[in-house]
Amino acid sequence: MIVFKDVCHAYKSGVKTLDHVSFRIDDGEFVFIVGASGAGKSTLTKLLTREEKITEGQLTVNEFDLV
Numbered sequence: 001m002i003v004f005k006d007v008c009h010a011y012k013s014g015v016k017t018l019d020h021v022s023f024r025i026d027d028g029e030f031v032f033i034v035g036a037s038g039a040g041k042s043t044l045t046k047l048l049t050r051e052e053k054i055t056e057g058q059l060t061v062n063e064f065d066l067v
Contacts, residue, residue, distance in 0.1 A: 001027050002048070007057035009043055017043040020057070 002025040009018040018040050025031055033041045046052040047059060050066060059066040 001025065001060075001062060003058070003060040005058040005060075007047070007054050007059055009040075009047060009052060010055050018047075018054075022057075 004021050004023050007018055007021045008016065010016045021040075021044075033044060035041050043052060047054060047066070048061065054067065
């Protein structure tokens with residue numbers, strides 16, 4: 001299970017890429033990440049793989065906090 005709760009991300013330059021994003025993906029669910037260029041798809045994926053860290057909110061994967 002993946003839970004994004006009020007997640008924000010900003011780069012050191014101050015550019016915000018995600019602003020208070022909340023959603024839940026349950027076990028066994030199949031989802032697609034789609035959106036326009038610059039919508040935050042890559043940032044969202046990088047947060048899940050810990051290439052980037054959230055600046056605010058809570059991100060949980062299988063009950064493990066990725067803070």
